[in-house]
Amino acid sequence: MEVLGFVEQKLAxxxxxxxxxxxxxxxxxxxxxxxxxxxxxxxxxxxxxxxNIKAALPLEVLVRCFRLAITLKDDPGRNRIMEMILxxxxxxxxxxxxxxxxxxxxxxxxxxxxxxxxxxxxxxRVLRALMDSKRLFWEENFQHCLYYERKHVYQAFMxxxxxxxxxHANDAVTRRVPQSLxxxxxxxxxxxxxESWEMDIEDEKAQQALLSVEQPGLPLLILNLPEKLKPVIxxxxxxxxxxxxxxxxxxxxxxxxxNRLHKALNLLRTVIETEGKTIYG
Amino acid sequence: MDREQEKAVQLLTxxxxxxxxxxxxxxxxxxxxxxPQYADVIVDFVTYFHAIEVDVPEEIEIIPTLSQASLAALxxxxxxxxxxxxxxxxxxxSLQMAAxxxxxxxxxxxxxIGLSQDILKKLDQHxxxxxxxxRELCHRLAKALQRSLGAVEMYLGLVTRKQRAxxxxxxxxxxxxxxxPVLDMQSLRFQEAIxxxxxxxxxxKVVWYNILEREGLL
Numbered sequence: 381m382e383v384l385g386f387v388e389q390k391l392a393x394x395x396x397x398x399x400x401x402x403x404x405x406x407x408x409x410x411x412x413x414x415x416x417x418x419x420x421x422x423x424x425x426x427x428x429x430x431x432n433i434k435a436a437l438p439l440e441v442l443v444r445c446f447r448l449a450i451t452l453k454d455d456p457g458r459n460r461i462m463e464m465i466l467x468x469x470x471x472x473x474x475x476x477x478x479x480x481x482x483x484x485x486x487x488x489x490x491x492x493x494x495x496x497x498x499x500x501x502x503x504x505r506v507l508r509a510l511m512d513s514k515r516l517f518w519e520e521n522f523q524h525c526l527y528y529e530r531k532h533v534y535q536a537f538m539x540x541x542x543x544x545x546x547x548h549a550n551d552a553v554t555r556r557v558p559q560s561l562x563x564x565x566x567x568x569x570x571x572x573x574x575e576s577w578e579m580d581i582e583d584e585k586a587q588q589a590l591l592s593v594e595q596p597g598l599p600l601l602i603l604n605l606p607e608k609l610k611p612v613i614x615x616x617x618x619x620x621x622x623x624x625x626x627x628x629x630x631x632x633x634x635x636x637x638x639n640r641l642h643k644a645l646n647l648l649r650t651v652i653e654t655e656g657k658t659i660y661g
Numbered sequence: 662m663d664r665e666q667e668k669a670v671q672l673l674t675x676x677x678x679x680x681x682x683x684x685x686x687x688x689x690x691x692x693x694x695x696x697p698q699y700a701d702v703i704v705d706f707v708t709y710f711h712a713i714e715v716d717v718p719e720e721i722e723i724i725p726t727l728s729q730a731s732l733a734a735l736x737x738x739x740x741x742x743x744x745x746x747x748x749x750x751x752x753x754x755s756l757q758m759a760a761x762x763x764x765x766x767x768x769x770x771x772x773x774i775g776l777s778q779d780i781l782k783k784l785d786q787h788x789x790x791x792x793x794x795x796r797e798l799c800h801r802l803a804k805a806l807q808r809s810l811g812a813v814e815m816y817l818g819l820v821t822r823k824q825r826a827x828x829x830x831x832x833x834x835x836x837x838x839x840x841x842p843v844l845d846m847q848s849l850r851f852q853e854a855i856x857x858x859x860x861x862x863x864x865x866k867v868v869w870y871n872i873l874e875r876e877g878l879l
Contacts, residue, residue, distance in 0.1 A: 471718060471725060501738075521675050524671060528706075599711035600713075603712040
């Protein structure tokens with residue numbers, strides 16, 4: 381309980397810090413926006429298109445300018461600002477797109493095609509979000525909003541890709557977890573509280589398989605689990621919580637936690653075994 | 662989830678990311694115990710973040726120009742957005758509502774385009790065969806309602822859905838309003854509606870007969 385109390389206290393302190401940080405950030409962004417030269421002047425465009433990132437305007441301010449261009453019905457200006465926003469996030473988006481495409485086995489031609497599709501889908505989502513002036517969080521935390529848009533595109537893509545996989549005979553070839561996720565089988569897993577939990581015999585293989593995955597690779601495996609199973613695996617395997625603690629956190633019975641754990645392990649075992657075959661055999 | 666809740670979740674998860682980036686090792690369990698009402702969406706984001714985003718760089722020092730592929734994708738996205746918005750914003754749900762939008766009563770609209778309310782009602786009910794409606798009427802309606810000619814023609818059924826190219830991102834639901842006009846086999850010809858109208862003056866009828874004749878619809 382003392383540990384819990386300490387964590388609560390730490391979190392509360394962090395919240396206080398981040399809340400005051402957020403207010404400070406809002407004021408800072410408002411000041412930058414207010415200090416901009418008159419819309420459409422040469423000085424204005426110079427600031428919008430500043431090539432040096434250290435001197436460039438925050439992306440959140442560019443979002444406000446984009447919305448101002450829409451209000452002023454300045455379509456060329458709107459497009460120009462949008463292009464700048466995308467230039468600023470291009471490296472990040474490219475990296476993200478590679479991360480996503482690494483999750484599926486594709487030929488280089490398919491990879492190019494899918495990269496284009498992903499990027500167009502992402503651009504469309506970002507455009508719609510920026511054109512919706514009620515989505516104010518874009519003016520406060522651009523990067524976080526971008527995470528969300530990319531998450532939607534990723535989920536839509538994986539859903540589509542899943543359907544695409546089913547239409548092909550050799551499922552094992554199309555379902556692939558990157559090799560980096562497969563660790564050595566004898567690697568022990570560390571539980572934060574030192575407790576162990578009882579595992580049904582039939583789950584042992586699944587547990588072993590899961591423990592063989594390096595810890596940084598676990599989130600990727602958990603990501604593709606059904607919604608209700610995700611927190612059970614996360615809390616037990618990554619945070620070392622007991623079934624009882626997980627049951628309390630999720631507001632379900634311990635039996636439900638065990639059932640979910642059993643289901644999740646079975647699903648994960650299939651994925652890991654398929655992965656092993658794909659990579660090694 | 663409404664916008665308020667969406668924003669609350671974004672703030673919470675942004676705090677999680679900020680805590681993580683600051684090296685504080687936030688725990689999902691702490692967030693779940695404090696915000697059980699958002700448990701599912703927090704788990705959804707946190708797993709995604711750690712699986713995909715955690716190593717993705719943010720901005721780099723030198724801002725690159727957009728690659729050809731990125732430019733093409735951006736163009737594609739603009740087309741999708743603008744094409745879909747054209748339909749959404751321009752689609753008419755009813756002449757009555759469109760008139761209200763431009764602060765005109767139905768009777769004012771009727772006077773402005775030189776028709777009577779009973780005919781306007783029939784047009785709104787799609788009980789007049791679209792093939793017999795003169796283009797002149799569409800022009801007058803578009804001007805009075807401050808809508809595009811295409812939107813009016815589409816509403817009245819002069820342009821069918823198949824004649825319009827569907828945007829890649831347009832869902833069938835976007836066309837809900839467009840799909841509504843269903844021609845009744847018993848529908849009137851526009852000329853008959855003019856003849857039967859008790860509210861249209863003889864002079865007005867003559868004007869419309871002339872228009873119909875000019876457009877080869879008599």
